[in-house]
Amino acid sequence: MRNAQHRVALESACRGLLQQYLRAIDTHSWESLHQVFTADAVFARNGAAPLRGVAEITGFFTRLEDGRHARGERHRTQHHLTTVWVNVDDTTRIVATSYVLVMRQVLEEDTSDPVFRMRPPELLLQYEDEVRLEGTQWRLCRHEARHLFRAAGAVAPR
Amino acid sequence: MTETQRLIMESSCRQLLGLYLTCVDAKNLGAMLEAFAPDVEWVRPGMPPMLGHADIRTFFETLWTKQSKVTPLGDLTRHLLTTVSLQPRTEDRASGISYAMVFRARAFDGKLPAPLSEPELIVEYRDEFSRCGGDWRIRRHEARHIFRSALWQPSLSEQEVAGLNLGTAPPA
Numbered sequence: 001m002r003n004a005q006h007r008v009a010l011e012s013a014c015r016g017l018l019q020q021y022l023r024a025i026d027t028h029s030w031e032s033l034h035q036v037f038t039a040d041a042v043f044a045r046n047g048a049a050p051l052r053g054v055a056e057i058t059g060f061f062t063r064l065e066d067g068r069h070a071r072g073e074r075h076r077t078q079h080h081l082t083t084v085w086v087n088v089d090d091t092t093r094i095v096a097t098s099y100v101l102v103m104r105q106v107l108e109e110d111t112s113d114p115v116f117r118m119r120p121p122e123l124l125l126q127y128e129d130e131v132r133l134e135g136t137q138w139r140l141c142r143h144e145a146r147h148l149f150r151a152a153g154a155v156a157p158r
Numbered sequence: 159m160t161e162t163q164r165l166i167m168e169s170s171c172r173q174l175l176g177l178y179l180t181c182v183d184a185k186n187l188g189a190m191l192e193a194f195a196p197d198v199e200w201v202r203p204g205m206p207p208m209l210g211h212a213d214i215r216t217f218f219e220t221l222w223t224k225q226s227k228v229t230p231l232g233d234l235t236r237h238l239l240t241t242v243s244l245q246p247r248t249e250d251r252a253s254g255i256s257y258a259m260v261f262r263a264r265a266f267d268g269k270l271p272a273p274l275s276e277p278e279l280i281v282e283y284r285d286e287f288s289r290c291g292g293d294w295r296i297r298r299h300e301a302r303h304i305f306r307s308a309l310w311q312p313s314l315s316e317q318e319v320a321g322l323n324l325g326t327a328p329p330a
Contacts, residue, residue: 004292005162008169082238082259085176097180099238101259124236124261124274148236149261149274 007088013138014086014096014131021140022079022100028065030058037143038134044144074107093130100125100145104154124149159246167252168244170294171287175256178296179237187218194296195288201300204312205319213324220322221313225265234266238277250289257282262309280305 017036024032034054037043043051043060051057068075080101087095102123130142159167174193181190191211194200200208208214225232242256260279263272286298303310314322 004166004170007173008166011169011173080238080240082240083176083179083236084239085173085180088173097176099236101238120276121274123271124238126236147271148234149263150271151274154274 010088010094010131010138011086014094014129015081015084017131017138017140018081018084018096018098018127018129021143022081025061026077026079028061030061030065033058033061035137036140038132038139038141041140042142044142046145046147076105076107078103094132096127096129096131098127098129100127120151122151122154123147159249163249164246167246167287167289167294170289171244171252171254171285172242174287174294174296175239175242175254175283175285178299179239179258182218183235183237185218185222185232187215190218191215194299195290198296199298201298203301203303205314205322206324209325213322216322216324217314220318224314224318229265229267231266231268234263234272236261244287252287252294254285254287255282256285257304275309276307277305278307278310279303 020032021036024030024036037054037057039054040052041054041057043057045051051060080103082099082101084096084098087093100123101121102125103119104122105117105119126146126148128142128144128146129140131138132141133139134141178190178193181187181193191214194211194214197210198208198214200214202208208217222232238259238261240257240259242254244252244254246252258281259277260281261274262278266272280303282302282304284298284300284302285296287294288297289295
């Protein structure tokens with residue numbers, strides 16, 4: 001059993017990594033994912049082979065965004081991190097379960113309007129993450145997103 | 159309470175809420191009860207308070223058994239904890255108010271993703287936390303329905319609630 005201060009630090013580190021990951025997704029800051037994932041991280045995906053290593057993960061998101069640009073789409077998202085529970089008592093692995101609500105707006109015309117048009121959430125995701133120390137920094141070494149609820153008309157990312 | 163103690167309290171209480179909600183969604187009763195003091199009082203709308211782990215176990219086992227008679231997996235739920243406000247009271251006591259959105263797919267057939275519609279409920283939790291033997295636990299938990307969708311239905315009927323015989327189980 002870890003002491004109380006260590007448990008607080010772990011919980012804070014996990015929560016911080018998740019928040020950093022979601023901000024990277026929402027701001028399309030793919031290079032900042034190097035501060036979120038270990039070099040050999042595994043990113044499990046719904047119905048597709050897992051991505052292995054932070055280079056593959058950033059490559060996936062870069063290609064996703066390039067494809068959307070090529071189709072004239074601009075996606076704005078806001079990933080809301082809600083329930084988080086970090087199993088700080090397991091001394092062999094540090095795993096976290098969290099729920100994320102995804103708001104998405106697809107812009108087909110160029111606009112500088114910073115305000116999202118209100119619509120219902122698109123997705124409710126459950127993340128299962130494992131963290132590990134890489135040097136002196138905590139990083140996600142395994143990430144899995146399960147699509148639990150999806151709004152009618154929403155499609156998987158492409 | 160020192161700043162370090164306050165940080166430990168806040169983290170511990172947030173973790174308790176996270177444990178409770180992820181376990182209620184996973185229907186993991188044994189792990190869920192670890193978030194609650196043995197003499198917890200749990201207040202839910204439309205029924206007498208549950209007192210202690212035995213009452214909580216009776217309620218959830220009855221509820222999940224009822225749901226499983228419709229489909230084996232019962233309902234798929236996710237309780238999304240959002241705003242959390244925690245206040246220390248003493249070195250060993252704290253209180254909290256938090257908000258959650260509840261999403262539900264009734265009679266879940268196991269196929270993901272389930273259809274996403276509006277939240278069934280937006281609830282406010284009022285909790286009293288206490289520390290005993292170094293570990294924080296929820297000592298009193300009250301759920302209030304603040305917004306309720308037309309999709310909402312009571313978990314158990316009045317007759318089913320009466321049949322729970324809450325408060326009659328011997329202390330653990």
